[in-house]
Amino acid sequence: MITYHGNCHCGAVIFTFRSETIRSGLRCNCSICVRKGALMSTEYFGPDRFTRVSGEENLALYRFGDRLVNHYFCRHCGIYPFHEAVECPGHYRVNLGCVAELDVAMLEVAWIDGRAF
Numbered sequence: 001m002i003t004y005h006g007n008c009h010c011g012a013v014i015f016t017f018r019s020e021t022i023r024s025g026l027r028c029n030c031s032i033c034v035r036k037g038a039l040m041s042t043e044y045f046g047p048d049r050f051t052r053v054s055g056e057e058n059l060a061l062y063r064f065g066d067r068l069v070n071h072y073f074c075r076h077c078g079i080y081p082f083h084e085a086v087e088c089p090g091h092y093r094v095n096l097g098c099v100a101e102l103d104v105a106m107l108e109v110a111w112i113d114g115r116a117f
């Protein structure tokens with residue numbers, strides 16, 4: 001397991017998570033992901049592996065539609081650092097572009113057809 005370190009653009013929101021070496025990411029064509037354009041982690045990280053380090057007060061929350069996902073963004077720089085599964089509180093998918101140890105241009109990209117869900 002590697003400890004990865006993430007932050008939003010302005011640094012107001014900081015998080016860490018533990019994962020096997022990340023070699024790929026996920027993109028999605030649903031109405032919100034296609035607008036964010038972020039490369040996301042392929043898995044959700046649970047409470048045993050994911051830590052919201054600081055900046056709790058800087059996170060804003062956006063929900064829409066079925067409200068199954070907490071879409072967080074930094075209220076200062078607007079960047080999406082991670083989102084949370086409402087039905088699995090404490091389980092996060094991460095914006096890999098926010099992760100210090102990763103260069104998203106070097107990762108394999110898989111697509112999920114979120115638009116069809």
Ligand SMILES: [Zn+2]
Nearest residue numbers: 008010074077
């Ligand atoms: Zn920020």
